[in-house]
Amino acid sequence: MLLAFDTATPLVTVALHDGEDVVVERSSAAPMKHGEQLAPLIEAVLLDRGLVRQDLTAIAVGVGPGPFTGLRVGLVTARTLALALELPVYGVCTLDVLAVEAVDTGAVREDFVVATDARRKEVYLASYDADGARTDGPQVLRPADAVTERPVVGEGAVLYPEAFPRTVGPARPSAGWLARVVAEERAELLDPEPLYLRRPDAVVNATRKPVL
Amino acid sequence: MTDAPLVLGIETSCDETGVGIVRGHTLLADAIASSVDEHARFGGVVPEVASRAHLEAMVPTIERACDTAGIALRDVDAIAVTSGPGLAGALLVGVASAKALALGLGKPLYGVNHLAAHVAVDQLEHGPLPEPCLAMLVSGGHSSLLKVEDVTTGVDPLGATIDDAAGEAFDKVARLLGLPFPGGPHIDRAAASGNSVAIDFPRGLTSRRDLERHRFDFSFSGLKTAVARWVETQQRAGATIDVHDVAASFQEAVCDVLTRKALDAARTHGIEDILIGGGVAANSRLRAMAEERAAAQGIRVRVPRPGLCTDNGAMVAALGAELVQRGRAPSALDLPADSSQPITTVVA
Ligand SMILES: [Zn+2]
Numbered sequence: 162m163l164l165a166f167d168t169a170t171p172l173v174t175v176a177l178h179d180g181e182d183v184v185v186e187r188s189s190a191a192p193m194k195h196g197e198q199l200a201p202l203i204e205a206v207l208l209d210r211g212l213v214r215q216d217l218t219a220i221a222v223g224v225g226p227g228p229f230t231g232l233r234v235g236l237v238t239a240r241t242l243a244l245a246l247e248l249p250v251y252g253v254c255t256l257d258v259l260a261v262e263a264v265d266t267g268a269v270r271e272d273f274v275v276a277t278d279a280r281r282k283e284v285y286l287a288s289y290d291a292d293g294a295r296t297d298g299p300q301v302l303r304p305a306d307a308v309t310e311r312p313v314v315g316e317g318a319v320l321y322p323e324a325f326p327r328t329v330g331p332a333r334p335s336a337g338w339l340a341r342v343v344a345e346e347r348a349e350l351l352d353p354e355p356l357y358l359r360r361p362d363a364v365v366n367a368t369r370k371p372v373l
Numbered sequence: 374m375t376d377a378p379l380v381l382g383i384e385t386s387c388d389e390t391g392v393g394i395v396r397g398h399t400l401l402a403d404a405i406a407s408s409v410d411e412h413a414r415f416g417g418v419v420p421e422v423a424s425r426a427h428l429e430a431m432v433p434t435i436e437r438a439c440d441t442a443g444i445a446l447r448d449v450d451a452i453a454v455t456s457g458p459g460l461a462g463a464l465l466v467g468v469a470s471a472k473a474l475a476l477g478l479g480k481p482l483y484g485v486n487h488l489a490a491h492v493a494v495d496q497l498e499h500g501p502l503p504e505p506c507l508a509m510l511v512s513g514g515h516s517s518l519l520k521v522e523d524v525t526t527g528v529d530p531l532g533a534t535i536d537d538a539a540g541e542a543f544d545k546v547a548r549l550l551g552l553p554f555p556g557g558p559h560i561d562r563a564a565a566s567g568n569s570v571a572i573d574f575p576r577g578l579t580s581r582r583d584l585e586r587h588r589f590d591f592s593f594s595g596l597k598t599a600v601a602r603w604v605e606t607q608q609r610a611g612a613t614i615d616v617h618d619v620a621a622s623f624q625e626a627v628c629d630v631l632t633r634k635a636l637d638a639a640r641t642h643g644i645e646d647i648l649i650g651g652g653v654a655a656n657s658r659l660r661a662m663a664e665e666r667a668a669a670q671g672i673r674v675r676v677p678r679p680g681l682c683t684d685n686g687a688m689v690a691a692l693g694a695e696l697v698q699r700g701r702a703p704s705a706l707d708l709p710a711d712s713s714q715p716i717t718t719v720v721a
Contacts, residue, residue, distance in 0.1 A: 195469075196465045196468055196469055196709065196710055197707045197708070197709050198707065199469065199472075200469075200472035200473065200475075200476055200706040200707070201705075201706045201707050203476060204476060204706060214476065214477060214479060229421065229424070229425075229462075230424070230462050230465060233424060233425075233427075233428050233462075233465065233466055233469070234465060234466075234469045236428060237427075237428050237431055237466050237469045237470045237473070238469050238470070238472070238473045239473075240431065240432045240470075240473075241431065241432060241435070241469075241470040241473035241474055241477070242473040242476065242477045244432050244435065244436070244446070244474075244477075245446055245447075245473065245474050245476075245477025245478050246477045355425075355428065357425075361419060361421035361422050361425060362419075362421055363415050363419055363422075
């Protein structure tokens, strides 16, 4: 049983895949609560199928790009859970998951772009061919520097219609599709390393040691 | 003691990734990875840099702790983690990984208060905590006096700094004297050969009027300013500054106020044991003065060794083991990281 989750967007998404197909998928209700919601959701999907943790055989995790704080919750959870259960863990670029879903559901039939919200008026963006194979990216760009007439999948298209007039397919990645991508090796499988794409802001905390 | 609980503790509230393993009051492993060097060039802790370092260090540090302790992860009886206070993003990495361990091992999770853990750590060195005891936690971030009846249920704050923390004052005065960072150990060393009564630096919040409102509170910002002014005046007059005398006189002022207030608090509350923790507890003058003054009043002083005073995973594991032994209820899996978790919340 493959456990898949992604925390690279405001929501947490979790799914189980039995080797044939996705058997359960759940998403968090409240945005920006990755740390609080991921572990309970993992517990909930197992319970939903009457499974125990020992039934898991592998872990799939979205490695972003996405907002750092949430992204880290997913990655540290995947790595530590894999350590505790002695399981392999597979990382997948979160944009690739959106691309495969868009192709397999017939939302796109030509070269296209995936763009997600990078905040600060920027998008995380990658280009794909008609089969959903990544041809460029991911990178972080201002929408004005990435204007395209091609179809655009992902929340970035919804947020910046002036740069991306042709909005198609899913807005946010789903763990169910992440599980399919890994089970069917539809994208490059990566180490569970975060795709930050940005350097850390060097804002020093006011005091040297904020706690004891 | 073989049936004492085996607990793994995780600490990520600032720039140190700490994983400790204890069995009851016995320390088995205390693995630490620090990102302090990555922050040095910024002159302070950069939260995003610390958070990234925690993610990278977490699994290797857990593995190192298990190796040192000679245990397998599945042997662990419970997982404890600092849930606050601290840097939000840094805490979150530790809390998420603790949840993954709890979930993956099927063991209870305890999200604990960082300050209470600083108190509980002394059990690893000196055995069960006296109840009640007066805890004085002094570091670069805080200076507090706490009344501890039972470290697993309640910690009662009696006083705290109203401006700079004691450790912060050490760092700032070290910089004034051209001593390297972090200032604590360098001031301590310079003071060893200095005259502690050479300069009469002020003792913050000790006047009769201040004592009415701030009896158990501290203030070190006036002291820091007084040292700066003194150095400036000497320089203007063309006099050479005896770094040893300034360091010794400054250190004397800090230790005087700390021990005076700690003893006053202990006497006032009828407490016979004082526990000193946090990075500044490593200061040799503070230890000596506290022991000498306390002994004169029939009060006992406990100070863990320096390695256990600074932030580490062992202190979190020590508190976790105490929670398990006393049958306290664990945290839920939706436990949040709380950057301002109050000292009165021992388990979140
Ligand atoms: Zn601390």
